[in-house]
Amino acid sequence: MFFIRSCGGREIEPLVSPSGTSVDVYAQNYDATTLGNSNEDSIIKYGYQLFSQTPKYIGPDNGNADMVYQGNRLACKNCHLNAGTKPYSAPLIGIIQRFPQFRGRENKIGTIQERINGCFERSMNGQMLPEDSREMLALVKYLEWLSRFAPEDGDIKGQGFVKIFIPNRAVNLEHGKEVFSKNCAVCHTPSGKGVKDPNRYTYLYPPLWGDDSFNHGAGMARVITAAQFIKANMPFGTTYDAPLLSDEEAYDVAGYINQQLRPQKANPERDFPDLLKKPVSTPYPPYADEFSLEQHQMGPFQPIMEYYKNTYNITKNK
Structure with missing residues (x-):
């Protein structure tokens, strides 16, 4: 039996049970609102808020012209259902393990940050988030947290x-x-x-x-x-x-x-x-x-x- 660590550094359930059977990634706890108040948990929760209420923070009506990265008012959750955990709605469980990856649209190996910005330019009809911004860090941390139960290669049933x-x-x-x-x-x-x-x-x-x-x-x-x-x-x-x-x-x-x-x-x-x-x-x-x-x-x-x-x-x- 082996363990992986969550983003908060805590030991969590093994990816593989003693019988060798993979855990059901969809049966795990992905409720970010239950996280604590550590710095790590706080940035994950901010990532979840960005994911579920994207326009509130970086949309056209957020009240800060310097923080407008969307041209529309969709949220990430509108396509990646159940906060990114619904099978066959492009679930994001395991997405971190699947990057970097080759994408034909750019014809190169791309990072998870580049993939997120592809969504901002297209699905959000906006512009790229700075890769060193707090918002990009929070979104990536949220995806890491969603991916904590995924297998090493990130491949899960219900992917895509x-x-x-x-x-x-x-x-x-x-x-x-x-x-x-x-x-x-x-x-x-x-x-x-x-x-x-x-x-x-x-x-x-x-x-x-x-x-x-x-x-x-x-x-x-x-x-x-x-x-x-x-x-x-x-x-x-x-x-x-x-x-x-x-x-x-x-x-x-x-x-x-x-x-x-x-x-x-x-x-x-x-x-x-x-x-x-x-x-x-x-x-x-x-x-x-x-x-x-x-x-x-x-x-x-x-x-x-x-x-x-x-x-x-x-x-x-x-």
């Missing part, structure tokens, strides 16, 4: 998003609108603009398009990625093992959402220096193929995937 069967057709926008009206509008409103929290800073139900949503450079702006997230997590209360929507419904509603107006990221052409690494459902050019912008945004995606397989022997699934 669920896989779906991608229909071999273009998105059906009319069907997507019907799915949205029936399943999504009750929380996100028929306008898709979401419902603000009474605290005035964040959203109870985030906007899916419009000025306060993610920009078109975010991963969620890709139909396949959005459909995978929706399948395992939406409507509210859905879990990966009890989905409500079919793969086709998730696909069409993802396409409908991503065809609505949203902020545009500056200089998107600088993404993916190696265009062969660009996901097929990336909604902006340039591409290393001759398929239309509309097909990259709405499918069918199989012909594009087949082109890369036949031409470059590259297997793409998103």
